Amino acid sequence: MGRRLGMLSLYRVTGVLRLTRSREVPRASSPPSYRAVVPRGRCACNAVAFEVSDEFVVAYNCHCSNCRAATGSAFLPWGEIEPEKLTVTEGTATLLLVGDPDGHHATRCETCLSLLYWTGYEGKVRVP
DSSP: OEEEETTEEEEEETTEEEEEEOTTSOOOSSOOOOOOOOOEEEOTTSSOEEEEOSOOSEEEEEOSHHHHHHHTSSOEEEEEEOGGGEEEEEOGGGEEEEEOTTSSEEEEETTTOOEEEEEOSTTOEEEO
């Protein structure tokens, strides 16, 4: 026959173990619905807010000394995305560009100096 393991039952069928749900587990009447998640970010003082579409080209954990110092941890996670997929929703007047506006630069909050995003290679934007 079968053995009960919590809410699941284990049955032996022709020498193969098969895991099935117990009848006590309520079944969903309809399949779950999924909503698109829009990643959002902000600076430490809440003066600047932004959002990006969840279509990152790549994602990394950088372990260089600058990233470790910026986060106070072993790495800085960041993703790379096309610039048109990043939208500043609040505080565009308080953005501070550090570097060459036409080349590589970092964008920070002018009030608290939080790093918001920076330019990468091939025209992409990197978001922590």
